[in-house]
Amino acid sequence: MSLNLKNFINSVEHRNACEPEFLQAVTEVVEDLIPYINEHRQDLIDLKILERMVEPERVISFRVAWLDDNNQIQVNRGYRVQMNSAIGPYKGGLRFAPDVNLSILKFLAFEQVFKNSLTGLPIGGGKGGSDFDPKGKSDNEIMRFCQSFMTELQRHIGAETDVPAGDIGVGTREVGYLFGQYKRLQNNFTGVLTGKGIHWGGSYIRPEATGYGLLYFVQCVLDYNSESIEGKTISISGAGNVAYYAAEKAIQLGAKVITLSNSQGTIYDPEGFTLERLQHLGSLGRDLKDYTSKYASSSFHAKQNPWQFPCDIALPCATQNEINAEDAKKLVEQGCKIVAEGANMPSTAEAIKIYLQAKINFGPGKAANAGGVAVSGLEMSQNAIGQQWSPEKVDHRLKLIMENIHKTCVRFGKEPNGYINYLKGANIGGFIKVAEAMKAQGVV
Template sequence: MSINFKSFIKYVEERNPNEPEFLQAVAEVTEDLIPYINEKHPTWADLKILERLVEPERVISFRVAWLNDKNEVQVNRGYRVQMNSAIGPYKGGLRFSPTVNLSILKFLAFEQIFKNSLTGIPIGGGKGGADFDPKGKSNMEIMRFCQSFMTELYRHIGPDTDVPAGDIGVGGREIGYMYGQYKRIRNTFTGVLTGKGLNWGGSNIRPEATGYGLLYFVECIYDNLDEKIAGKTITISGAGNVAYFAAEKAIHMGARVITLSNSKGTLHDPDGLTLEKLVYVATLGRDLEKYTKKYKTATFHADKRPWQFKCDIALPCATQNELNEDDAKALVKNGCICVGEGANMPSTAEAIRVFHKAKIHFAPGKAANAGGVAVSGLEMSQNNLRQQWSSGKVDDRLKSIMLNIHKTCVKYGKEDDGYINYLKGSNIGGFIKVAVSMKAQGLV
């Protein structure tokens, strides 16, 4: 039996109507996996490995009722998508945003399967969250929401079952409130969440991990080209943790970072950000335009994205589908030779086709931004051992993991002309261990 790509996508579309983000993620992955299965492992087609992979093992939806500061009842919807546990307990973040819906969480959980597998750590794929907007809420409102959310979620998670982490809208504060509620309900101090505070089970460099890991992966790309990042010009989108620490690591490596952005627009500093300037950026919150009053050569471009500027490396670190076909063409025209995804699926399918046609070194999020979940996995190990490793030890492990992910991508993504298709390499490299494990465990 062989699998036909168009027929398979039609099958998934019929079973998952009105879920564009999930369908985009499935198409992106299976376009590489189906030819590989047909050629190398046709028995996996008979076992319906792909059909099982795109179907979540469990989807949990629940009501979250809480009181705002006016003692008014508020109602939100919470989710946990437990996608695949073939190689370990479900692992993936919780996102609090009004944009959260089942399609987005299923796409994130599906991507998480491959990302987690690539790290080499035995963890499966999951994702969750709520359509709650933490912006503009008081600390007490956020605490009450987090406690109500965990009062339902605790039934479905555990250190050997499902270990959530943070994501957009869920930082150290929210993790703390949820962990406290879990501990109160279960009367146990256990590693059921990652991203915890250093004083109560967290790991060193967890906030930095995704951004640092992204630069370690890009460094591997340049090492493979016998080049260095030092002296290269980098554009970055976003201004949150991932973008901030990617910029910090890039500056440490000697690169010139010229942009950051948010939903209001793009900050462009042609002189390049410095560590001192980054510290100032951290004080501005969403008011990036204020930066231009202190640093006069900088400009703020309202409602514009960073891809209009000449660069060697582009790092989209904001959100899904932020970089479209026109943006990709602009990057190619402006001399960009490397794109590393710090966010999850920030490039549209059309943009990726532009990158591949131009032989841009395109590093997809499931490989390039795996540093965050990698250090979350290391946090789980530290919790199990009742230890806390030094920043140096965690950073060394992170570098090693990103190097191994790069090697896997090269192994499965190298084409006949020598071009490394990192998307293909990460899709196949992340899939193999999961597929072998699913086969070994029978029809579960």
């Protein structure tokens, strides 16, 4: 007996109608897994491991009613997708954004299962959030929303059950309000959330972790090919934490970062950002175009992405499906050698096919941006033993984790011609550990 790829995808699509992001994520994974399972792991077919992995263990949806500053009642929808707990408690961020829906959260939770497995830490996969938009809201409105959100969520999470973190729209401020409400309702101080403030259970290097980890992964790719990052030209999309700290680490390592962007457009500085220039850009908030008034070498390209500018390395750090087939072709034509994803699924399926056909070194998000959840897992460890590790120790552990992820990708992704298919390696490497745990635990 064997799995049929087309029939499997059709079945998932039938059971998850109108969920394009989730179907895209599943398709990307099973295109690698089904051939591998058919050839190497017949035992997993009878156990229907893959069929069980694409079905969340639990999906929670709830109403979030709260009062705005005008004493008007507002109503949002909250979610928690608890995807897979075979290797540890559910772990994954909370996203507050107006486009949040079940399809997006299921795709993120599914990706999180593989990402968390690759870190080597004992954490399962989950994701949650709300269609609440924190932009333009006062601190008090955000606090009241977070308190209402946690009043419902608290009955479904715990330090040994499900440990949420931050994501888009959920930073230290929001985590603080969520944690405070959980503590008040449960009457205990426990590591139920990660991304906490440094003085109340948080970990050093957590804000920087995804961006730093991304560059550590890129370093591994270059080292494997006997190259150095020094002098390489890097294009980065986004201007949030991931993009900012990816740029910071790249500059520290001697690379030349030429772009950052947001929804308004792209800043292009052919001279390259220095740490001083990067700090200035970070102080501008969303008004990136104001950077050009201080640095004449730069230009602002309204409503355009960074992929038009020649680079050696592209780091998409903004949002899903930001690089389409046309962008990917442009990157290939201009000589880009590495694409490593700082965001979750920022490349469309068509773009990924172009990378692989061109033999670009493509680091998928589940591998390349695992640094954030890795340090969240380290925060859980610190909370469990009542310690706080130094920034140097956390950074060292982060680097080791990213190096081990790279080794896993090479192990499972090396093709007969020597090309490393990092996507295939990450998919299979992340799957094996979870599948073995599910097999050992029986039909649950």
